[in-house]
Amino acid sequence: MRKRRHQSAADQALAPILTATIESLDQEGRGVTHVDGKTIFIDGALPTEKVTFRSHRIKSSFEVANVVEVLKQSNQRVTPKCPHFGLCGGCKLQHLDFAAQVANKQRLLESDLKHIGKVKPDNMLPPIYGPTWGYRHKARLSVKYVDKKQRVLVGFNEKATRYVADMNSCEVLVPAVSALIAPLQAMIVQLTIRDKLPQIELAVGEANLAGGLPVIVLILRIMGELTQPDEALLAAFADEYAVQIWTQTKGPDTIKPYYPLATSTQALPALNYSLPEFDLTYPFKPNEFTQVNPQINQVMIRRAMQLLAPQSHEKIADFFCGIGNFSLPIARSGSQVLGLEGLANLVDRANESALLNGMSNAQFGVADLFKMTSAALTELGRFDKWLVDPPRDGAFELIKSLDASNSPQRIVYVSCNPATLARDAGVLVNEKGYVLKAAGVINMFPHTAHVESIACFDLA
Numbered sequence: 001m002r003k004r005r006h007q008s009a010a011d012q013a014l015a016p017i018l019t020a021t022i023e024s025l026d027q028e029g030r031g032v033t034h035v036d037g038k039t040i041f042i043d044g045a046l047p048t049e050k051v052t053f054r055s056h057r058i059k060s061s062f063e064v065a066n067v068v069e070v071l072k073q074s075n076q077r078v079t080p081k082c083p084h085f086g087l088c089g090g091c092k093l094q095h096l097d098f099a100a101q102v103a104n105k106q107r108l109l110e111s112d113l114k115h116i117g118k119v120k121p122d123n124m125l126p127p128i129y130g131p132t133w134g135y136r137h138k139a140r141l142s143v144k145y146v147d148k149k150q151r152v153l154v155g156f157n158e159k160a161t162r163y164v165a166d167m168n169s170c171e172v173l174v175p176a177v178s179a180l181i182a183p184l185q186a187m188i189v190q191l192t193i194r195d196k197l198p199q200i201e202l203a204v205g206e207a208n209l210a211g212g213l214p215v216i217v218l219i220l221r222i223m224g225e226l227t228q229p230d231e232a233l234l235a236a237f238a239d240e241y242a243v244q245i246w247t248q249t250k251g252p253d254t255i256k257p258y259y260p261l262a263t264s265t266q267a268l269p270a271l272n273y274s275l276p277e278f279d280l281t282y283p284f285k286p287n288e289f290t291q292v293n294p295q296i297n298q299v300m301i302r303r304a305m306q307l308l309a310p311q312s313h314e315k316i317a318d319f320f321c322g323i324g325n326f327s328l329p330i331a332r333s334g335s336q337v338l339g340l341e342g343l344a345n346l347v348d349r350a351n352e353s354a355l356l357n358g359m360s361n362a363q364f365g366v367a368d369l370f371k372m373t374s375a376a377l378t379e380l381g382r383f384d385k386w387l388v389d390p391p392r393d394g395a396f397e398l399i400k401s402l403d404a405s406n407s408p409q410r411i412v413y414v415s416c417n418p419a420t421l422a423r424d425a426g427v428l429v430n431e432k433g434y435v436l437k438a439a440g441v442i443n444m445f446p447h448t449a450h451v452e453s454i455a456c457f458d459l460a
Helices: 009-013 098-115 181-188 228-241 294-308 327-331 344-356 374-379 396-400 418-430
Strands: 018-021 031-035 038-043 050-058 062-072 138-146 151-155 199-205 215-221 244-248 256-259 272-275 280-283 315-319 336-341 362-366 385-388 410-415 434-442 452-459
Touching: 018 031, 038 050, 098 418, 098 434, 138 181, 151 181, 181 228, 228 244, 228 256, 272 294, 280 327, 280 344, 294 327, 294 385, 294 410, 294 434, 294 452, 315 327, 327 336, 327 344, 327 362, 336 344, 344 362, 396 418, 410 418, 418 434, 418 452
Parallel strands: 038 062, 215 244, 315 336, 315 385, 336 362, 385 410
Antiparallel strands: 018 050, 031 038, 050 062, 138 151, 138 199, 199 215, 244 256, 272 280, 410 452, 434 452
């Protein structure tokens, strides 16, 4: 048996090549096996495969490794579409058949509910999935000037490093944005501040006119002063590729349009997305949170509305409401809706959308839901139902604050982290008197290990 507990970094680099059969996938899309009773996480390996591997991170209770060679392939292994797969850290599951990706995410959700929450849903919902490529409408790309090569890299970070991947396209980005990567590299290398531009955040909105081009905004994180030649290069790029360039010089409050600028006679095309089923349009700023996959967002909202079943006589709370993504569809039913969110700028945008869509029965406010108490929750009044859509940390304090005076009859919980959903489900079912009626996955991020899910709880 190998003794590795006290190996140095140099020793780890010389770790032996070993052989194992893969048992399952973990939450990060890595193959899981056990060697001498120790758990090994192997990047690039799939269940049932026999592989050789070399560990690069060695701890007393586990190791992290990379595949050296696949000796026996899974019948679910496919050829990755992206030429940068394996180097770029953006997608980890392109080598796994798409249907198998979705099935694995469903198994992970079921496992977390069982082992973390000690709960089992009455019904597993069919998974929600949609376009597998070109779906991503928002992203944050890293930028790096490589002095020795006199070139600029623009892309996602390499897998498990801070280095920027050498890439010239991305299969999951909207095609019009993927096509900008190489031109951005060629333009930025000509800037005098090419070494002071570490990041580009991008957002894509729907076309403002029928048959028109989508609105594309690039936020350039700039850490230096632009010269006149720099300004001319940026303007020419924006004109040639029909994009808006915004800049950020310090914190988020410094984000502003740079080129082109609105005039007294012509406004800039605004970012927005729509929910045709509910006759809703949402304006948003490029740095504000919206779902990266608008097609799946539409189906997710339809599923949430089916589970919530809002009625015109009901009062419904939307916690972690963001810009009102769920609030306004709920309000279309005639329900009275209160949306609460921790970020004031998102509340402002929710109010703007409510006004734009003529919704007087949706109200929004700012609240730190991570510090919720039973008394504060009761002060909000009694709600018939809740919609909860928290960030990865979940809604633990909110859920713990439930008592006989403030418990709604139904809670629909949308989650971007199955582990915290499972934890909160355990509290709801085992402590607060709820029944987990249904749960299922939403494949918001195809080819990644990210698991979005939805669950419905009824008060027993």
